[in-house]
Amino acid sequence: MEYLNSIANIKNGLIVSCQFEPDDPFNNAEYVSLFALSAQMGGASGIRTEGKENIRATKTKVQLPVIGLIQSAYSDGSVLITPDFKDVEEVIEAGADIVALDVTERIRPNGLTGFEFLKRVRVDHPGTLLMADVSTFEEGVQAAELGADLVSTTLSGYTPATLQKGAEGVDFDLLERLADSLVVPVVAEGRILVPDEASHAFELGAYSVVVGAAITRPKVITQMFVHEIQIRTRKNDKEN
Numbered sequence: 005m006e007y008l009n010s011i012a013n014i015k016n017g018l019i020v021s022c023q024f025e026p027d028d029p030f031n032n033a034e035y036v037s038l039f040a041l042s043a044q045m046g047g048a049s050g051i052r053t054e055g056k057e058n059i060r061a062t063k064t065k066v067q068l069p070v071i072g073l074i075q076s077a078y079s080d081g082s083v084l085i086t087p088d089f090k091d092v093e094e095v096i097e098a099g100a101d102i103v104a105l106d107v108t109e110r111i112r113p114n115g116l117t118g119f120e121f122l123k124r125v126r127v128d129h130p131g132t133l134l135m136a137d138v139s140t141f142e143e144g145v146q147a148a149e150l151g152a153d154l155v156s157t158t159l160s161g162y163t164p165a166t167l168q169k170g171a172e173g174v175d176f177d178l179l180e181r182l183a184d185s186l187v188v189p190v191v192a193e194g195r196i197l198v199p200d201e202a203s204h205a206f207e208l209g210a211y212s213v214v215v216g217a218a219i220t221r222p223k224v225i226t227q228m229f230v231h232e233i234q235i236r237t238r239k240n241d242k243e244n
Contacts, residue, residue, distance in 0.1 A: 013069050014212045017049025021216030037061035039220045044068055059098035072100025083162050085137045088114050107136035107147040126151040139163040144182045156191035174201050183209025
């Protein structure tokens with residue numbers, strides 16, 4: 005379906021990230037695809053998922069654009085999105101409509117910076133829609149200049165240089181700066197936990213918003229509730 009290849013289909017919409025940790029009982033292609041189907045039924049405009057099997061399974065269940073990636077890690081343990089050229093090929097072959105790439109200044113295991121990698125991928129796949137996952141304003145600007153079709157704030161708070169952002173909640177400042185400066189669509193992603201935050205992201209210029217853990221990770225949602233309950237319980241114990 006031609007419209008699946010159009011960025012316009014996710015404009016002003018919610019993209020639901022259906023990804024799970026390796027030890028999560030839902031970390032199974034069939035379950036991932038069912039989460040994606042449920043998100044579609046709830047009104048999502050797109051799905052983001054990781055791994056070729058999950059991408060394939062999701063494509064059989066939903067009629068929405070699928071943003072695909074392969075998740076790996078740098079030597080320091082920080083997250084790496086779609087690390088090498090073979091991974092790009094796998095994501096495309098699995099049927100993803102948009103390929104997400106780590107476009108940060110860090111050196112990948114293959115010896116290329118995120119910018120060099122994006123430049124090569126753009127040349128090798130001129131007809132493929134590419135989403136640049138960035139962590140800083142400068143990275144977003146360079147990614148757009150090098151041919152990214154979309155820029156996402158995904159990695160703010162998840163790189164060594166931006167770790168302090170992780171404790172500050174959603175990086176609305178980065179989103180606003182990028183939305184004000186770039187011609188390509190800017191996607192808000194990262195630590196968006198409640199509808200008000202998603203709504204505010206659109207007010208700041210987001211083209212679309214990605215929400216993951218708050219929708220598709222029961223373990224994480226449970227942990228958030230338990231954490232708040234424990235804080236309140238400890239506070240009441242001290243007062244009594």
